[in-house]
Structures are given as C-alpha cells and as structure tokens.
Amino acid sequence: MAEPRAILKLMRPGDWTKNSFVLLAFIFWAANAVRTATSEELVGRGLDALLAFAAFSLAASGFYAINDALDAEKDRQHPVKRRRPVASGAVSRPFAVGLGVALEIAALLVAASVSMELVGAIALYGVLQGLYNGKLKRVPVVDVTTIATGFALRAAAGAVAIDVRISVWLVLCVFFLCLYLGFIKRMCDLVSAERAGSAWKPSADWRGRDELQWLLGLSAVMTVLMYLSYTLSEHAQALFGSRATGLALLTPLVLVAIHRFWRRANEGSSDSPLEALRTDGVLLATILLFAALLGVVLFVPAVGAILDGVFLAHASAGSAS
Numbered sequence: 001m002a003e004p005r006a007i008l009k010l011m012r013p014g015d016w017t018k019n020s021f022v023l024l025a026f027i028f029w030a031a032n033a034v035r036t037a038t039s040e041e042l043v044g045r046g047l048d049a050l051l052a053f054a055a056f057s058l059a060a061s062g063f064y065a066i067n068d069a070l071d072a073e074k075d076r077q078h079p080v081k082r083r084r085p086v087a088s089g090a091v092s093r094p095f096a097v098g099l100g101v102a103l104e105i106a107a108l109l110v111a112a113s114v115s116m117e118l119v120g121a122i123a124l125y126g127v128l129q130g131l132y133n134g135k136l137k138r139v140p141v142v143d144v145t146t147i148a149t150g151f152a153l154r155a156a157a158g159a160v161a162i163d164v165r166i167s168v169w170l171v172l173c174v175f176f177l178c179l180y181l182g183f184i185k186r187m188c189d190l191v192s193a194e195r196a197g198s199a200w201k202p203s204a205d206w207r208g209r210d211e212l213q214w215l216l217g218l219s220a221v222m223t224v225l226m227y228l229s230y231t232l233s234e235h236a237q238a239l240f241g242s243r244a245t246g247l248a249l250l251t252p253l254v255l256v257a258i259h260r261f262w263r264r265a266n267e268g269s270s271d272s273p274l275e276a277l278r279t280d281g282v283l284l285a286t287i288l289l290f291a292a293l294l295g296v297v298l299f300v301p302a303v304g305a306i307l308d309g310v311f312l313a314h315a316s317a318g319s320a321s
Contacts, residue, residue, distance in 0.1 A: 006090035010068060010099065011061040014274035019056045021151055021174050023049050025159035025166050031298035032239060045162040048114050052161035055110040056154055059122055062103030063129045069096035070133060074203070078189070079196035114161050121157035125150055140204040141215065144182035151178035169230035176226045180219035180258065184265045187212045191268035216265070220258050227254055242307040246297035253290040257283060 002010075026049035030042065068075070068086045075087035085091035104126060111118040128150050137143045152175040159166035186206060193200045206212060228251060230236055236244035260283040264276060277284045297303055 002085070002091040002095055006085045007099065010065050010085040010091050010096060011103070012064045013057075013061075015060065015064070016057040017274065018151070019053050019060060019154060021154040021178075022053045022056050022158040022161070024155050024170060024174070025049070025164055026162050027298070028170070028239070029162060029164050031243075034299065048161045049158060051110055051114050052118055052158055055107045055114070055118065055122055056125070056157070058103050058110060059107035059125055062100040062107065063126075063133070064100075065096045065103065066100035067133055069093045069100070071203075074200070077198055077200040078193055079198050079200075080192050081189075081200075115163075117160045118157060121153060121160055125153055125157075128153070137203045138205075140206055140211075143204050144179060144186065144215075147182045148175050148179040151175070167230065167233070167235045169226065169233050169235060173223070173226045173230050176219060176222040180216065180223050181261065183212055183215045183219055184261050187216065187265035188268060191266060195268050216262060220262070223258065224251065224254060227251065240298070240304075242304045242311065243297050245307050245311060246303055247294070250290055250293055250297070253286050253293075256286045257290070260286065 026045060029045070030037075033042065068084050071081075072084075072086040072093060075081035075084055081087060086093060086096050107122055108119055111122045128146055132143065132146045132150075136146045152171050155171055155174040156166055186202065186204075187209070189202060190206065190209065190212065228248060231244050231248040231251075233244075236247065240247070260280055261276070264280065264283075269276070269279070277287065
C-alpha cells in the first residue's frame with residue numbers, strides 16, 4: 001500500500017487550480033444577478049458551480065494517475081518528472097491505474113448530483129483524455145490543442161452546471177490562454193531536460209526551442225486579442241455596461257502574467273501553478289492584483305458610474321475638438 005503522501009502527490013491537488021475555469025460562468029452571472037436574484041438562487045447555483053469544480057478536479061486527478069502510470073518509464077529519464085510517484089517507485093502502476101478509475105467514477109457521481117448534462121461534459125472530457133493518452137499526445141500542436149480544448153470544455157461545463165448561456169468569447173479566451181500555458185509546459189520540460197543533460201525526449205516530435213518560441217508568441221498574442229475582444233464585445237457591454245471597459249483596462253496585468261510564465265519556461269522552472277505563485281513574487285502580485293481589481297469592477301456598483309463619467313467626458317472632449 002502506497003503512503004498517503006505519495007497518493008496525494010499522484011492526484012496533484014496543486015493543479016486543481018486549473019479547474020477554476022469551471023467557476024467563471026458563475027462569477028460573471030453573479031456579478032449581474034447579485035442585485036436581483038434571491039439568496040436561495042445565489043447559494044444554489046454557487047453550490048452547483050462548486051460541485052462542478054469538484055467533479056472536474058476528481059476527473060483530472062484520475063487521468064493524472066493513469067497518465068503517470070502509462071508514462072512511468074519515460075518519466076524516469078526526465079530530471080523533474082522522475083520524481084513523480086509512479087516513476088520514483090513510491091506508487092505501483094496497478095495502484096495508480098486503480099486509483100485513476102476510482103476517481104473517474106467519483107467524478108461522474110458528483111456530476112450526477114448536479115445534472116445529467118454535467119455528466120455528459122465529464123464524459124466528453126474523458127473521451128478527450130482517452131484520445132490524448134492513446135495517440136494525440138504524440139502529435140505536435142495537436143497534443144496541446146487537445147488539452148486546451150479540455151479547459152474550454154471546463155468553462156462551458158461551468159455554465160451548464162448553473163443553467164446559463166456562455167459567451168463564445170469567454171470560451172475562446174480560455175482556449176487560447178490554456179493553449180499558451182500548454183506550450184509553456186512543453187518549453188519547461190524541454191529546457192529542464194536540456195540543462196540537466198538528460199536523454200529524455202518529449203512524446204511529440206517538437207523541433208526544438210525555436211518551434212515552441214514561435215508557438216508561444218502566436219498563442220500569447222491570440223490570448224491578449226481574445227481577452228480584449230471579449231471585454232470590448234457587444235456581449236460584454238450588454239452584460240456589464242461600462243464595467244466592461246474596466247475589464248479591458250486590466251489588460252496590462254494580463255501581459256505581465258504572460259511574460260512571467262514565458263520567462264519561467266525559458267529558465268526551465270516548474271510550470272505548476274502553485275509552484276509558480278510560490279516562487280515568483282511578481283507573478284503572484286500580478287495575479288492577486290488582477291483578481292482584486294476584477295472583483296472591484298464586477299461587484300462594486302460605483303465603478304460603473306466612475307467609468308461612465310471618465311470615458312464619456314473623454315469622448316465629449318474629443319468630439320468638441
């Protein structure tokens with residue numbers, strides 16, 4: 001029997017932060033509904049969103065365990081991945097697979113407590129992961145695209161869980177952000193292996209750093225473009241009014257965070273979200289500031305009036321001249 005600490009490490013609870021995309025639909029819905037919805041409705045939909053988050057966290061952990069069992073031999077050649085529980089021998093392959101299957105079943109049961117539509121979303125996520133582990137992770141770009149699609153599915157599933165519609169702009173924002181972070185992970189793996197002089201080779205046939213640098217640049221631009229397109233879209237204006245302008249004004253923080261991840265990748269630093277926040281003070285401060293200002297823009301009514309005053313006055317002055 002594996003030690004509890006090794007089992008917990010196999011589940012990668014630090015990576016559950018990646019499932020926060022499931023909560024986006026509730027956050028944006030609550031920003032508009034907080035003044036009109038009943039407390040029962042807010043609590044009920046909030047609970048459904050949290051259950052959806054839990055379901056995807058269990059499902060992700062299940063596939064982490066199964067994937068680590070499948071990749072154990074290859075991981076032993078990598079200077080960082082060799083510390084994973086299966087690769088290091090702390091957890092046996094059969095145990096990891098059994099745990100993975102149990103976690104997938106648990107994820108479906110939790111999803112069923114919300115709705116059958118959420119069960120369908122979890123099942124579709126499972127199909128994507130199966131295709132990824134079976135073949136797609138060996139095809140450059142397709143591998144990362146599959147992972148990013150899984151995160152876009154999370155965002156859509158969060159809307160399904162609370163029975164609201166979701167903007168295609170928001171789905172595209174999540175997709176391109178996760179595409180960028182997927183290429184960041186590939187660069188981290190490659191650089192750390194090169195610096196350690198390891199014989200490890202990625203599953204997909206990447207043509208070195210230059211190819212990944214090009215893909216990182218492209219996906220970074222698309223991430224910022226999609227974020228701005230969403231905040232300046234008619235959909236965002238209809239939902240948030242002038243507060244959508246406030247969201248657009250947070251773009252510099254998005255740029256800083258993107259750069260910090262790029263720098264970490266080129267240093268071969270860990271791509272784990274919690275590890276990045278723990279070791280990179282600038283990244284932590286940027287994300288905390290973005291989260292705080294996002295809360296102010298969405299939930300403080302006076303912000304809308306202030307932005308209306310500032311930008312309407314600016315427009316008037318421009319027209320007069």
